[in-house]
Amino acid sequence: MARQAEQRFGSLFWQAFIKACGYASSVLVLIIVLFLFSEGMGLFSSPAIDRELVAAVHPDNPITEIDEETLHALLGEEITTWADFRSAKVELVNVNNLEKKLKAYGLQGRPEDVLGQNFERLPLLLDSMLTVHPGMLIILQPHFVPQRAKQVNVGHISLGRFLAGRTWDPTRSPSPLFGALPLLWGTILVTLGALFFALLLGPPVAMYMAELAPKPIYRWLKPTVELLAGIPSVVFGFIGLVVLVPNIQVVFGLDSGSTVLAGCMLLAVIALPTIISVSEDAIRAVPRTLKEASLGMGATHWQTMIRVIVPYSAPGILAAILLGVGRIVGETMAVLMVTGNTPQMVGFDFLASVRTMSAAIAAEMGEAPQGGLHYKSLFAVGCLLFLLTFIINLVGELLVAKKIKQR
Amino acid sequence: MKSHHLNQRIAFGVMKGLTLVVVAILAFVILYVVYHGIGSVLSWTFWTDVPRESMTSGGVFPAIVGTLLLTLISITAACLVAIPAGIFMAEYAPRGWLKTGIDIMTNNLAGIPSIVFGLFGMAVFVVGLGFGDSLLAGGLTLAIMVLPVIIRTTEQAVRDIPRDLRAASIAIGATRFQTISRVVLPVALPRIITGIILSIGRVAGETAPILFTVAALYLPQLPHSLLDQAMALPYHLYILSVSSPEPDKSLPLAFGTALILLILVLGLNLVANFIRNYYKKKFKL
Amino acid sequence: MFKLEAKNVEVFYGENRALHPIQMGIERNTVTALIGPSGCGKSTFLRLFNRMNDLIDNCRISGEVLLDGQNIYDNSIDPVDLRKKVGMVFQKPNPFPKSIFENVAFGLRINGIRDKKYIAEKVEKALHLSALWDEVKDTLNKSAIELSGGQQQRLCIARALAVEPSVLLMDEPTSALDPISTAKIEQLIDQLKSEFTIVIVTHNMQQAGRVSNRTAFFHMGELVEYDNTKNIFTNPAKERTQRYVTGRFG
Numbered sequence: 001m002a003r004q005a006e007q008r009f010g011s012l013f014w015q016a017f018i019k020a021c022g023y024a025s026s027v028l029v030l031i032i033v034l035f036l037f038s039e040g041m042g043l044f045s046s047p048a049i050d051r052e053l054v055a056a057v058h059p060d061n062p063i064t065e066i067d068e069e070t071l072h073a074l075l076g077e078e079i080t081t082w083a084d085f086r087s088a089k090v091e092l093v094n095v096n097n098l099e100k101k102l103k104a105y106g107l108q109g110r111p112e113d114v115l116g117q118n119f120e121r122l123p124l125l126l127d128s129m130l131t132v133h134p135g136m137l138i139i140l141q142p143h144f145v146p147q148r149a150k151q152v153n154v155g156h157i158s159l160g161r162f163l164a165g166r167t168w169d170p171t172r173s174p175s176p177l178f179g180a181l182p183l184l185w186g187t188i189l190v191t192l193g194a195l196f197f198a199l200l201l202g203p204p205v206a207m208y209m210a211e212l213a214p215k216p217i218y219r220w221l222k223p224t225v226e227l228l229a230g231i232p233s234v235v236f237g238f239i240g241l242v243v244l245v246p247n248i249q250v251v252f253g254l255d256s257g258s259t260v261l262a263g264c265m266l267l268a269v270i271a272l273p274t275i276i277s278v279s280e281d282a283i284r285a286v287p288r289t290l291k292e293a294s295l296g297m298g299a300t301h302w303q304t305m306i307r308v309i310v311p312y313s314a315p316g317i318l319a320a321i322l323l324g325v326g327r328i329v330g331e332t333m334a335v336l337m338v339t340g341n342t343p344q345m346v347g348f349d350f351l352a353s354v355r356t357m358s359a360a361i362a363a364e365m366g367e368a369p370q371g372g373l374h375y376k377s378l379f380a381v382g383c384l385l386f387l388l389t390f391i392i393n394l395v396g397e398l399l400v401a402k403k404i405k406q407r
Numbered sequence: 408m409k410s411h412h413l414n415q416r417i418a419f420g421v422m423k424g425l426t427l428v429v430v431a432i433l434a435f436v437i438l439y440v441v442y443h444g445i446g447s448v449l450s451w452t453f454w455t456d457v458p459r460e461s462m463t464s465g466g467v468f469p470a471i472v473g474t475l476l477l478t479l480i481s482i483t484a485a486c487l488v489a490i491p492a493g494i495f496m497a498e499y500a501p502r503g504w505l506k507t508g509i510d511i512m513t514n515n516l517a518g519i520p521s522i523v524f525g526l527f528g529m530a531v532f533v534v535g536l537g538f539g540d541s542l543l544a545g546g547l548t549l550a551i552m553v554l555p556v557i558i559r560t561t562e563q564a565v566r567d568i569p570r571d572l573r574a575a576s577i578a579i580g581a582t583r584f585q586t587i588s589r590v591v592l593p594v595a596l597p598r599i600i601t602g603i604i605l606s607i608g609r610v611a612g613e614t615a616p617i618l619f620t621v622a623a624l625y626l627p628q629l630p631h632s633l634l635d636q637a638m639a640l641p642y643h644l645y646i647l648s649v650s651s652p653e654p655d656k657s658l659p660l661a662f663g664t665a666l667i668l669l670i671l672v673l674g675l676n677l678v679a680n681f682i683r684n685y686y687k688k689k690f691k692l
Numbered sequence: 693m694f695k696l697e698a699k700n701v702e703v704f705y706g707e708n709r710a711l712h713p714i715q716m717g718i719e720r721n722t723v724t725a726l727i728g729p730s731g732c733g734k735s736t737f738l739r740l741f742n743r744m745n746d747l748i749d750n751c752r753i754s755g756e757v758l759l760d761g762q763n764i765y766d767n768s769i770d771p772v773d774l775r776k777k778v779g780m781v782f783q784k785p786n787p788f789p790k791s792i793f794e795n796v797a798f799g800l801r802i803n804g805i806r807d808k809k810y811i812a813e814k815v816e817k818a819l820h821l822s823a824l825w826d827e828v829k830d831t832l833n834k835s836a837i838e839l840s841g842g843q844q845q846r847l848c849i850a851r852a853l854a855v856e857p858s859v860l861l862m863d864e865p866t867s868a869l870d871p872i873s874t875a876k877i878e879q880l881i882d883q884l885k886s887e888f889t890i891v892i893v894t895h896n897m898q899q900a901g902r903v904s905n906r907t908a909f910f911h912m913g914e915l916v917e918y919d920n921t922k923n924i925f926t927n928p929a930k931e932r933t934q935r936y937v938t939g940r941f942g
Contacts, residue, residue: 011584022495026509208422230672232612302415330520332615382526393518571786579799580776
């Protein structure tokens with residue numbers, strides 16, 4: 001009896017453990033989403049200037065809040081006068097132009113010498129400047145802002161500007177630019193190009209493997225594709241760097257071979273195993289009877305493939321392509337190493353250099369101070385990347401599932 | 408009639424040619440790396456020495472150790488959770504919309520880009536739990552990345568056990584748990600192990616998740632505890648190829664590192680295939 | 693007292709009725725054959741006796757099934773314990789992918805028995821009972837999968853017998869076997885009935901005639917007729933039975 005009780009306790013324990021693990025992993029996606037979004041969405045509740053800086057104006061200036069749009073216009077000198085404040089001329093003072101402004105005010109010598117080692121006397125000086133230039137806008141650390149000046153709130157970074165902004169300059173001071181469009185476009189462009197090469201190779205190879213390959217050849221082919229899937233992307237990136245990039249540079253006569261094109265070719269190879277395997281399964285799922293019916297009517301094997309097998313397995317092949325796209329979109333190392341890594345809008349120029357979303361995260365996260373705007377913005381890019389792959393994979397999975405149900 | 412056959416000939420020829428292209432790509436990658444890397448890999452110091460002279464000579468020993476440790480930590484942690492979770496999915500999970508939801512979740516977990524896992528690991532392990540850049544943080548991040556792969560393999564392997572084997576066990580008076588632990592799992596195990604071996608390959612070669620959770624640029628010593636930073640082979644290859652101060656001199660080392668990674672993946676694939684075939688024969692499944 | 697008795701048992705799968713109320717008693721140490729066309733409910737009825745229907749999600753049972761006078765659907769009965777007393781052999785031989793020895797020892801091991809000598813004795817006894825001992829005694833450690841189909845099925849019988857049940861349920865045990873193996877199994881059933889109460893579902897009416905004492909004919913979820921085997925095949929009371937046993941339908 002004791003043995004039975006002991007056994008029963010053991011099995012109860014293990015069953016509880018199994019269930020705990022099951023429930024834990026089923027909420028894992030939610031946990032990941034939670035963390036990703038809580039960090040990423042923090043970007044949109046942060047003021048659009050560096051965390052340690054404040055904006056201040058003349059106490060009589062009626063403005064109380066500057067939204068992101070206006071701030072960038074002020075910084076870009078597109079707005080030069082205060083509309084609500086006697087049209088006073090905007091005089092911007094910030095970290096970047098401090099020395100220049102002080103010189104213009106008549107200060108001689110190095111600022112440190114005049115204002116003290118730690119710029120102790122800067123607030124006083126700014127105070128007197130403020131009297132002369134009531135339109136002054138000060139963007140500095142709080143302890144440099146004169147007592148008399150009025151601090152104004154800076155508006156939050158908006159989701160709209162994040163998604164549609166055409167400049168990614170996360171380290172620009174004092175107000176960084178988080179326009180993720182160049183990164184998104186980089187990802188899209190690289191994906192489109194990679195898809196071109198992958199479609200050229202993937203489905204025909206899958207068709208060959210499923211329909212034509214003699215058994216001995218198939219026995220070699222299948223592990224070959226699996227092996228291709230196993231090679232780490234950093235190895236592909238390395239090969240791309242030493243083989244593709246120099247050759248592209250020579251062939252197209254470029255300054256640098258690190259281009260979208262190199263990324264496309266590498267990513268196509270990386271996505272191929274997924275596309276081939278899933279397509280092959282889809283093609284093999286075509287019922288024999290359908291095939292035999294077509295052959296029995298005198299159609300050639302090729303006609304049967306094109307008119308019967310391909311239409312029947314089309315949803316599966318589409319799913320394979322989507323899953324492949326999911327891999328391409330998320331791939332990091334290879335793209336990082338061969339696409340040149342410049343965040344810019346390039347249109348459809350496949351010989352330009354871009355930075356994709358994943359590459360931006362990989363390249364910049366190391367330098368982004370924890371908890372800062374840049375850090376949060378990279379998480380926001382991560383959220384975008386997550387959503388993109390999630391949707392692509394979801395559609396792909398649903399197509400595969402639907403196909404299985406049909407059988 | 409003749410033109411039909413001609414069409415077929417051309418089409419099949421093209422398909423055969425494209426297949427050859429894919430095989431050629433793989434062959435090129437392997438041969439190219441072997442040709443340029445064999446020199447480094449055949450030298451003893453490459454395996455046993457630390458990187459020297461800003462990574463232009465010496466070896467990759469700390470990176471090998473780092474990768475081994477990372478793999479060990481992540482696979483152990485992943486298996487501990489993923490195998491029970493896979494059994495849960497196949498045997499215990501309630502049916503209906505909840506199950507469908509969980510399935511979609513796990514499937515999509517597998518599709519999340521590895522860099523996103525890196526972000527998650529950074530937010531949770533490095534910052535949230537305060538592990539800092541460490542073997543532990545990196546290992547756990549990698550564990551979460553392969554979790555869905557092992558869950559799915561386990562679930563599928565358990566689910567594919569013939570119903571009549573379960574029925575036989577139940578009919579003798581085995582409890583559900585006894586049936587799972589004594590009949591279902593032993594038969595499913597080879598497939599689960601195959602899945603784990605392929606996951607090892609993935610973990611050992613993955614770079615993005617360890618970029619900011621563990622990897623040390625240059626650390627010519629071995630880690631002393633789980634909370635130490637470490638070098639890792641894939642990251643080392645990345646660093647050697649993009650930010651070496653003297654690219655020409657580090658190139659042979661980079662090829663050597665790439666070759667080690669290739670050998671690792673190739674070896675693991677061979678082992679996995681061997682196990683798969685052996686048990687296919689043995690169990691006639 | 694009957695060894696097994698069904699009292700007004702009905703079975704539903706969701707909304708569909710699988711068995712109409714059935715009343716039937718089975719004597720100790722007899723062989724009872726359940727016959728009828730496919731889908732008539734004979735397998736469902738057989739699986740009532742070891743509660744294998746419990747494993748089907750939407751299966752609902754009413755009425756009583758008695759084993760030695762006790763209702764096995766009573767709340768106090770653990771189906772796991774019940775199945776140790778009521779063994780079962782399936783349509784397709786389903787040995788575990790383990791050694792021959794381990795297959796037979798399985799039932800003992802799950803009961804927590806660790807005494808090696810005791811297990812070895814019981815395994816040998818069960819293999820003797822299933823007339824397999826002489827063929828496998830030198831290869832007990834070989835994988836059960838390497839046995840022939842007929843040997844596998846006798847191994848499954850030995851596996852069921854090793855836990856010493858008093859009832860043996862057989863669900864078309866020879867349908868996947870060749871005639872020679874079938875003959876061996878039938879011979880075995882004949883020997884086993886001195887120690888066990890056997891209920892066998894069969895598609896094959898000759899087989900029912902050869903091995904059973906009593907035969908029950910099922911049709912569309914109804915127990916049409918239940919009588920001595922001889923009567924069923926030579927002088928059935930119902931017309932439906934007559935038409936089935938003479939091969940006019942099914």
